[in-house]
Amino acid sequence: MPRITVTVDGVGYEEDVEPRLLLVHLLRDRLGKTGTPVGCDTSNCGACTVMLDGRTAKSCSVLAVQADGGEITTIEGLAANGEMHPMQRAFHEEHALQCGYCTPGMVMAAIDLVREDPHPSEEAVREGLEGNLCRCTGYCNIVRAVRRGAEDMAVRPS
């Protein structure tokens, strides 16, 4: 069984993994990172989005062995010193969630989007998040939250 090393939310792990193990299952079932949900398992919904080496990745479509040596950030690694990341706070304050199932992936995708486009228009947010589906269809508040999070990230980048 291959042995891999990964850093997840700042902590290093060394794990023996079956070659077929998906990254999302490594995160959830082996490392206890259950903040990253599985919404579809077919790379459609974006719920499982994490950062892999600084860019978003749908962790249900990446094998754990492909992440060997990688640095992964999940929704659980965003808060710092007991304070939510500005994008998390914006989602909270704009009520940008209903059931919350899509929220971890939305937040991760939104942060990546804002790093590319620090002041995104409504259209840019809608286009940038088209790989993330909200089954509760709360898109208006999500778009508002991403734009507010973008402004807050400009003030306090992270």
Ligand code: FES
């Ligand atoms: S669970 Fe990964 S894209 Fe839906």
Ligand code: FES
């Ligand atoms: S808040 Fe329920 S799926 Fe998005």
